[in-house]
Amino acid sequence: MDGEAIKRLLEGSGLRCTAQRYAVMAFLVEHAGHPTAAEIFEAVNRLDPRSSRATTYNNLRDLVQAGLVREVAVEGRAARFDAKGMRHHHFICDRCGEVEDMEWCDVPRPGSGSLGKRVLRECEIIFRGLCAKCAPRHASRKVS
Amino acid sequence: MDGEAIKRLLEGSGLRCTAQRYAVMAFLVEHAGHPTAAEIFEAVNRLDPRSSRATTYNNLRDLVQAGLVREVAVEGRAARFDAKGMRHHHFICDRCGEVEDMEWCDVPRPGSGSLGKRVLRECEIIFRGLCAKCAPRHASRKVS
DNA sequence: CTCAAAACTTAGATTATGTCTAATTTGATA
DNA sequence: TATCAAATTAGACATAATCTAAGTTTTGAG
Numbered sequence: 001m002d003g004e005a006i007k008r009l010l011e012g013s014g015l016r017c018t019a020q021r022y023a024v025m026a027f028l029v030e031h032a033g034h035p036t037a038a039e040i041f042e043a044v045n046r047l048d049p050r051s052s053r054a055t056t057y058n059n060l061r062d063l064v065q066a067g068l069v070r071e072v073a074v075e076g077r078a079a080r081f082d083a084k085g086m087r088h089h090h091f092i093c094d095r096c097g098e099v100e101d102m103e104w105c106d107v108p109r110p111g112s113g114s115l116g117k118r119v120l121r122e123c124e125i126i127f128r129g130l131c132a133k134c135a136p137r138h139a140s141r142k143v144s
Numbered sequence: 145m146d147g148e149a150i151k152r153l154l155e156g157s158g159l160r161c162t163a164q165r166y167a168v169m170a171f172l173v174e175h176a177g178h179p180t181a182a183e184i185f186e187a188v189n190r191l192d193p194r195s196s197r198a199t200t201y202n203n204l205r206d207l208v209q210a211g212l213v214r215e216v217a218v219e220g221r222a223a224r225f226d227a228k229g230m231r232h233h234h235f236i237c238d239r240c241g242e243v244e245d246m247e248w249c250d251v252p253r254p255g256s257g258s259l260g261k262r263v264l265r266e267c268e269i270i271f272r273g274l275c276a277k278c279a280p281r282h283a284s285r286k287v288s
Numbered sequence: 289c290t291c292a293a294a295a296c297t298t299a300g301a302t303t304a305t306g307t308c309t310a311a312t313t314t315g316a317t318a
Numbered sequence: 319t320a321t322c323a324a325a326t327t328a329g330a331c332a333t334a335a336t337c338t339a340a341g342t343t344t345t346g347a348g
Contacts, residue, residue: 016295016296016343016344016345018295018296018297018343018344020296020297021296036334037334037335038333038334050297051297051298052297052298052299052300053298053299053300053335054297054298054299054300054335054336054337055296055297055298057334057335057336058296058297058336059296061336071219071220072219073217073218073219073220074217075215075216075217075223076215076217076223076306078333078334078335079219079220079334079335091262094265100262102254102258103254103255103258105252105254106252107252107269108249108250108251108252108269110246110247110249110271111247114246114247116276117276117279117280118235118244118273118274118275118276118279119273119274119279120271120272120273121238121272121273121274122271122272122273123269123270123271123272124269124270124272125251125252125267125268125269125270126267126268126269126270127254127264127266127267128264128265128266128267128268129262129263129264129265129266130262130263130265131262132260132261132262135261135262135263136261160314160315160316160324160325162314162315162324162325162326164325164326165325180305181305181306182304182305194326195326195327196326196327196328196329197306197327197328197329198306198307198308198326198327198328198329199325199326199327201305201306201307202307202325202326203325220335222304222305222306223305223306
């Protein structure tokens with residue numbers, strides 16, 4: 001995705017394409033590794049320190065509200081973000097908190113009986129366990 | 145579930161049944177509404193102030209590690225807890241953060257190809273949208 | 289173009305949530 | 319009862335995220 005595409009993405013969602021907001025979105029598009037807000041802030045400021053921490057959080061919130069970015073909460077750790085590209089599920093490592101994408105598959109929808117008055121927007125599967133890096137160390141150590 | 149059953153549950157998992165730990169577990173068994181740690185602390189201390197905040201957090205962590213309690217992370221809000229009774233999925237309200245149980249159904253397992261070296265422990269579906277209380281207000285208001 | 293309003297950004301204070309420390313208490317068991 | 323590991327405690331500390339109030343930029347009406 002090039003710069004123009006990102007600009008169109010933002011403006012198509014009613015968000016102005018400011019330097020700071022563009023930087024956050026572009027970083028997320030290029031880095032699929034589910035960075036935290038702190039990592040995003042540090043990365044976009046490393047070479048071009050023109051965005052404050054508050055703005056990074058503001059823009060992440062705006063992007064999530066616009067539906068361009070997904071926020072993944074992880075028990076006991078900072079939230080992680082990814083650009084909503086292809087649909088996918090998530091694998092969360094019990095040990096290191098790493099979030100990884102898992103191949104998309106359809107999710108069984110709840111019957112309207114069990115849904116009641118709720119309005120469903122999306123369904124996602126969370127797989128939990130040990131990531132490829134942590135799995136080998138598992139045999140001898142209690143998962144903490 | 146009576147007091148003896150809770151005691152057996154704790155001791156069966158290698159945890160001593162202390163007054164404070166029992167209070168946390170009993171509260172979770174009786175209150176299926178996914179309370180936060182702060183709510184649990186406040187509730188178990190309202191009439192019988194014998195547990196500190198640190199102990200409440202320690203015990204919640206112990207219970208989660210022992211597999212007796214589940215922790216549910218919610219984007220932008222405090223973690224919520226529930227006693228692992230029947231298996232169920234979760235519905236999280238976009239607007240108010242409320243966590244509700246959804247009927248259990250089997251989750252499609254990822255093929256061993258897409259799983260790679262990862263070790264899978266559990267799968268859960270997260271349904272997102274508006275809860276029954278928030279849905280009616282939706283038409284006129286942007287979901288904040 | 290000009291001006292005012294709206295959108296956006298900012299630094300730093302503040303809040304919310306959760307963890308750690310060091311001292312003390314509890315309780316199982318020898 | 320004496321011992322010692324487990325559990326608890328108060329409060330300091332850490333971290334993540336939000337808020338505030340002021341300043342800056344962009345937009346659009348006139």
